[in-house]
Amino acid sequence: MALNKKPYKGTRDFFPADKRVQDYIFNKMRSSAEAFAFEGYEGPMLEEVALYKAKSGEELINEQIYSFEDRGNRFVAIRPEMTPTVARMVAQVHREIPKPIKWYSIPNLMRYEKPQRGRLREHWQFNCDIFGEVGRSSEIEILQLITHLFNSFGANSEHFEILINDREIVNIVFNDLMKIDEETSYKLYKIVDKAKKVKPEGLEKMISELNLSSEAEAIFKKYLSLQNFEELFSFLEEKGYGEKSNGFKELFQITSEIGLKDYLVYDPTIVRGLDYYTGIVFEVFDKNPENRRALCGGGAYANLLQIFNENPVPGVGFGLGDVTLTDFLITHKLMPDLSKNEVDLYLTFQSDRAVAKNFELANKVREMGFKSLNSLETIKFKKVFSNADKFGARFVSILGDKELDEGFFQVKNLATKESFDIKFSELDKLRELLNA
């Protein structure tokens, strides 16, 4: 029986045109991170399951990770996310290296998902984190970096927005204003997470099942109705918690001053579940109403290193997956046409006697910094140009017996149709042609 030619469920084959798209995206990610002086890192594809157990909820461990026992009876998993790995790595070195620590990575990750649009089992994720105590500034820089990255793809505030909240404020609302216990708070987080995904009746039902006091319920509903930063700040002011929200107010002011105002939208329903966040939490959303989905999520945390018995190192970071980002760029027509390879010179020859010379010329052209495609076999003259087009060549060269004997080759510019005879001893002329 013939083998299946398709990739494993929920994973992708990246043929060259797909790989050029991936490279385009990854290069923008790297350039943005490096423009902000983030340094790249990488970790293992496998980690011990204990690491994920310590950091994440049981749901992830039980249902979503690819875990198994290795041949040495270690219980291991393919990395479903990068945060535990980066925390483990920072735990090793944070005492010795200068802070803030600004690191990025673009690992391949696997989760046991039911494949659907925007969600696959294997994806790549751009991860950026700033570790070390620098107050609100590191949160602002993370937001600035995300905006920089999206701008570098040609996306602006017509295309995306950053929905943002602050876990400190959520805590003020739940603990100080509503005065609810921890168990109810836990349930409220889950409800808030779902608030925009369910119908009003469904939300109403979930709230009523909590049996909150009427005051607490009113506060909660008022909270959920907040539409923007101004409403949030006056709500807190009214309740006597104006001063406690000064940090978030400062973030709002500075981001406005540095040109992020059009991107940032206060959203009370962004809490990022029961995750480890303690400061800001945010999600980047596609503004296309038919494609409303989170492209990126992140936030600030007080101490990811706790599980390693290390002193607290606060941080802020985000993860941005390649699948939803690719959809986003295509939907908004922001993806350049990368369907064809780009080659500077396609070197062909018409006689078997010319094979060695063609190899030699191809390499000389490479040494000048150009991409050269050697035809490797003799190509009939009438096929030369259709081949050149298929392979994405800008120029083509032709080398026959006559040329070989007289020491030159013909070079044609495929755009202008101009043709030039270039002597083997005068390749600098070729350089000028190819550079034009």
Added chain:
Amino acid sequence: MALNKKPYKGTRDFFPADKRVQDYIFNKMRSSAEAFAFEGYEGPMLEEVALYKAKSGEELINEQIYSFEDRGNRFVAIRPEMTPTVARMVAQVHREIPKPIKWYSIPNLMRYEKPQRGRLREHWQFNCDIFGEVGRSSEIEILQLITHLFNSFGANSEHFEILINDREIVNIVFNDLMKIDEETSYKLYKIVDKAKKVKPEGLEKMISELNLSSEAEAIFKKYLSLQNFEELFSFLEEKGYGEKSNGFKELFQITSEIGLKDYLVYDPTIVRGLDYYTGIVFEVFDKNPENRRALCGGGAYANLLQIFNENPVPGVGFGLGDVTLTDFLITHKLMPDLSKNEVDLYLTFQSDRAVAKNFELANKVREMGFKSLNSLETIKFKKVFSNADKFGARFVSILGDKELDEGFFQVKNLATKESFDIKFSELDKLRELLNA
């Protein structure tokens, strides 16, 4: 109990300095492949085990792969090599796309190895393949590419050599000259593979256990003693098989003409085991006598697509692992110093009032194409320069209350110690400074 901070056995954490080394190596690989007009591809981290079973020996399946059953009862494995994946991908598209198909990839792979110098459980491997019928030329181009890559690292014929053989010639020796049966041939391949790793007595013993005819044994020993192309060709000429070795002779002649003569060494013990090769087989070796190891291996094959019931598509390719290559570059002092990050401008401020301005300036500098590091918090003047050094900055800027009020900032060149006042309205002057 605190969690283990170390990576899983046989895998590596790449801290920024390590990641810069990895990026340096990967960028050279990409540049070389693209200079030869190879196109990038990527495949899934997981494949079904059936794919590896069909392609590889049982040893790999039973002892070396990370395999497990997924939650849908599919028997899957983390990719231990890229060849089965690329064969699967080529099988999907080879009918529609122009040939030759020239593809490269740098996947992360896992094998269940006993970790040791040069051998880890997780590594990255540069894979290049040319698919499609182009005779000896594709073999020659693969050898040219490998040489180009090593040259681009600064390595030359003092540092490495390419040991090469041809499976067609091995077949002539075993089948036509020695006239042995398939089972003995199978054993001979294993012996040849080990010939240079065992002592002469050990080799002698293995050969005698085969009970070859004395003629066959003499031919085999003569074969193993061949030192170079010339000896090989006269040996075959003598035995009446001169013409049958014309293809390999042609490869030797053309590679000599195009400057590869100093790199290529004929070696009868290179056969690449029982693998699927049918044409040339080769291994790149470190010439340092204390570090003799294969850096790269590959060869030509008649039909990788057989397992998919596809028509034959011949090809030639190689795999080059990052672990041994890194050792090679370090041993030969060919690795540049990448211990520090490189930052164009470290932007610091002395007053909380300047925080927004510093964010704004940092971004403007990024828009000019420079890497800028925002200090994020106020930095005491005396710490500015030691920080700048730690973070690898070329220039540093200082912004205090006075500067803020008067609309400029100070920029210092850390190499020349020169200092400049740059007005916020004249950032083009900063561009000139940073470009210098």
